[in-house]
Amino acid sequence: MSDRYHENRIDGKAMADRLVADVAKQVATLKQTEHVIPGLAVVIVGDDPASKVYVGNKIKRAKEAGLNSIKYELPENCTQDELEQLIERLNNDADVHGILVQLPLPKPLSEARVIELISAEKDVDGFHPQNVGRLVAGQHSLVPCTPLGCLIMLREHFHGEAALSGKHAVVIGRSNIVGKPLAQLLLQANCTVSIVHSRTRDIETLCRQADILIAAVGRPQLVEKNWVKPGAVVIDVGINAIESDGARKLVGDVDFASVSQVASAITPVPGGVGPMTIACLMQNTLNAARMQIQHSDPIRT
Ligand SMILES: NC(=O)C1=CN([C@@H]2O[C@H](COP(=O)(O)OP(=O)(O)OC[C@H]3O[C@@H](n4cnc5c(N)ncnc54)[C@H](OP(=O)(O)O)[C@@H]3O)[C@@H](O)[C@H]2O)C=CC1
Numbered sequence: 148m149s150d151r152y153h154e155n156r157i158d159g160k161a162m163a164d165r166l167v168a169d170v171a172k173q174v175a176t177l178k179q180t181e182h183v184i185p186g187l188a189v190v191i192v193g194d195d196p197a198s199k200v201y202v203g204n205k206i207k208r209a210k211e212a213g214l215n216s217i218k219y220e221l222p223e224n225c226t227q228d229e230l231e232q233l234i235e236r237l238n239n240d241a242d243v244h245g246i247l248v249q250l251p252l253p254k255p256l257s258e259a260r261v262i263e264l265i266s267a268e269k270d271v272d273g274f275h276p277q278n279v280g281r282l283v284a285g286q287h288s289l290v291p292c293t294p295l296g297c298l299i300m301l302r303e304h305f306h307g308e309a310a311l312s313g314k315h316a317v318v319i320g321r322s323n324i325v326g327k328p329l330a331q332l333l334l335q336a337n338c339t340v341s342i343v344h345s346r347t348r349d350i351e352t353l354c355r356q357a358d359i360l361i362a363a364v365g366r367p368q369l370v371e372k373n374w375v376k377p378g379a380v381v382i383d384v385g386i387n388a389i390e391s392d393g394a395r396k397l398v399g400d401v402d403f404a405s406v407s408q409v410a411s412a413i414t415p416v417p418g419g420v421g422p423m424t425i426a427c428l429m430q431n432t433l434n435a436a437r438m439q440i441q442h443s444d445p446i447r448t
Pocket residue numbers: 293319320321322323324325326343344345346350363364365366369384385386387420421424
């Protein structure tokens with residue numbers, strides 16, 4: 148069929164619009180009942196054009212969700228001390244409930260030190276070691292936005308988390324921001340989880356066993372049709388800018404045109420995981436504000 152594409156495409160943009168609208172409602176209620184507007188601080192160091200696009204999207208969505216958002220732009224050559232002083236100021240600012248430092252940071256700034264310095268209860272990226280530990284222990288509160296976005300898309304696609312039980316999920320990539328936390332979430336949803344990476348042998352054969360295949364690699368269109376079991380659900384996390392016919396365009400880690408012929412469902416790039424990542428950031432900021440309100444009021448039950 149000519150528009151087979153459109154039948155099995157999972158619309159991340161539409162899901163993200165619904166999630167942001169839902170967050171906006173909850174923010175309005177919080178404002179009425181607690182007289183608090185959740186605040187999100189986004190810190191960007193240097194002027195990487197892609198980072199600027201993502202940060203711009205975050206600020207735009209925060210407005211739609213009714214959050215207060217503030218962007219802090221530091222120069223490329225800012226020192227570790229200057230960055231850390233800003234983080235400490237934001238940690239101590241009661242109007243700021245969520246802090247996000249856009250990664251990667253320019254050399255020689257230490258990402259690990261910055262991530263550890265952010266107060267765990269304001270860590271809306273879920274990257275702080277305390278939140279990573281809580282995720283692995285199943286006591287999570289602030290979960291990394293991209294993995295959470297992937298899980299929500301799968302839940303919606305399968306009409307609930309119960310349907311994920313027993314499915315074989317293969318995650319390509321083992322980064323701290325996507326692959327590893329996503330594998331944890333899928334494990335908690337009772338999937339059988341395999342993680343494959345650059346040292347994996349015979350990766351195609353492993354991927355072809357997946358009921359759910361998730362690509363978070365950073366290699367344009369690496370995953371081809373012959374890597375995918377017919378009927379599998381494919382989630383494409385990759386965001387790669389390539390040049391095609393002299394124009395810049397965005398492609399995922401999956402070859403959408405060929406894989407969509409065999410997958411039962413597939414997320415596009417753009418319009419898939421990216422918008423859901425940003426929507427989850429809004430949800431995390433709301434959740435962080437709620438937790439901070441509860442902690443500041445010892446008699447609340
Ligand atoms: N949509 C969104 O919201 C987001 C999208 N992204 C995108 O997702 C992709 C992955 O991001 P991120 O996790 O940060 O990337 P990283 O570069 O941190 O990690 C990539 C992972 O892929 C593995 N890998 C690299 N090449 C291959 C290969 N040829 N075969 C198998 N595995 C391979 C690496 O293996 P090894 O560990 O052995 O090096 C590594 O584990 C990127 O395209 C990024 O832009 C990222 C974050 C959010």
